[in-house]
Amino acid sequence: MASSIFDKLQVEFIDQDEGVQVVADTIGSSGEVPERYVRHEIEANIVIIDNANGGEALPPGDLVKKKNPDFSEEEIAKLGSACEDWGYFHLVNHGVDAGLLQQIKADITEFFRLPLQEKAVAIPPNGLQGFGHHFFFPKEQKLDWADLLFLVTRPVEERSNGFLAYKAFHIQLFKFMAINLGVDEEALLGVFKGHTQSVRINHYPHCRQADKVLGFSAHTDGVGLTLLLQVNDVQGLQIRKNGRWFAVKNLPGALVVNVGDILEILTNGKYKSIEHRAVINPDKEMITLAAFHKPPLSCTVGVGPLQELLMKGKAHYKTVDVVEFTKGYFTAKLEGRSYLERLKLGV
Secondary structure (H helix, E strand, C coil), X not given: CCCCHHHHHCCCCCCCCCCHHHHHHHHCCCXXXXXXXXXXXXXXXXXXXXXXXXXXXXCEXXXXXXXXXXXXXXXXXXXXXXXXXXXXXXXXXXXXXXXXXXXHHHHHHHHHHCCHHHCCCECCCCCXXXXXCCCCCCCCCCCCXXXXXXXXXXXXXXXXXXXXXXXXXXXXXXXXXXXXXXXXXXHHHHHHCCCEEEEEEEEXXXXXCHHHCCCEEEECCCCCEEEEEECCCCCCEEEEECCEEEEECCCCXXXXXXXXXXXXXXXXXXXXXXXXXXXXXXXXXXXXXXXXXECCCCCXXXXXXCHHHHCCCCCCECCECHHHHHHHHHCCCCCECHXXXXXXXXX
């Protein structure tokens, strides 16, 4: 395979010596969770759960209605409100073939059923694609209770195994966002021209001591948009709003869309990149697929507030090179919004 676009980052990543599933199988129902996975901060946060419906419902977004002139103004306003208030929304009627989604879910489930040695997609030196952890982990840093498979699906020449990418309806979402923001759509789309799409498949084994581990540490996504597919029906996504954690209820057939750091910066803070995390179920595994859309590393525009928005006020974020931004994100050790906050002006 040709050298990865991530070679340009020159960031040290670690491979995963053993899968978390192996650890989970080893400790069973009576063993102790290894200290490096024990997360004391879970008990310090209050998770708000609506017992009436199983979790906090995200605002819905309907792609079909957005394309319908009779509904588009109202639906685009709802889209903007969701991006400003929550940074997340459920996307229904998204146009992805149901049969294709079911096949993807079946393939993913089958992959994680394989023995560890058969998941023959180990991360190469200085690479990012493969099975394992994908952030820099000092020895003292706690690990997440998750096995990850990371693949680059766009541009096509970067694909390592022919994995099918999501249909590019994210471009349509960007167009609707441009309308809501009152900016020229090419100004927004131009940042993502020749965009990079990558896929992270997450497997969270169950853990009888679920209150001691985290599936994914609290973080924001260092991208433009993230599209999340729930492979099975196990709930575990939580988002942080106003200092409290909210459990997100799964909506059958929907994708969960969230604003990433880059989109918050481009909108000069109007849209919010919200902290989120994954918690573990004591009895059932959880599997998700997240597709990330971001500018290519070759982008010359840089990551900074759109000029049209600056006509209405001062810049709240620095403008940085895409490579610099990406390198900084991957070395920030998944510490909530810390990296995004460091890019703010006057902070």
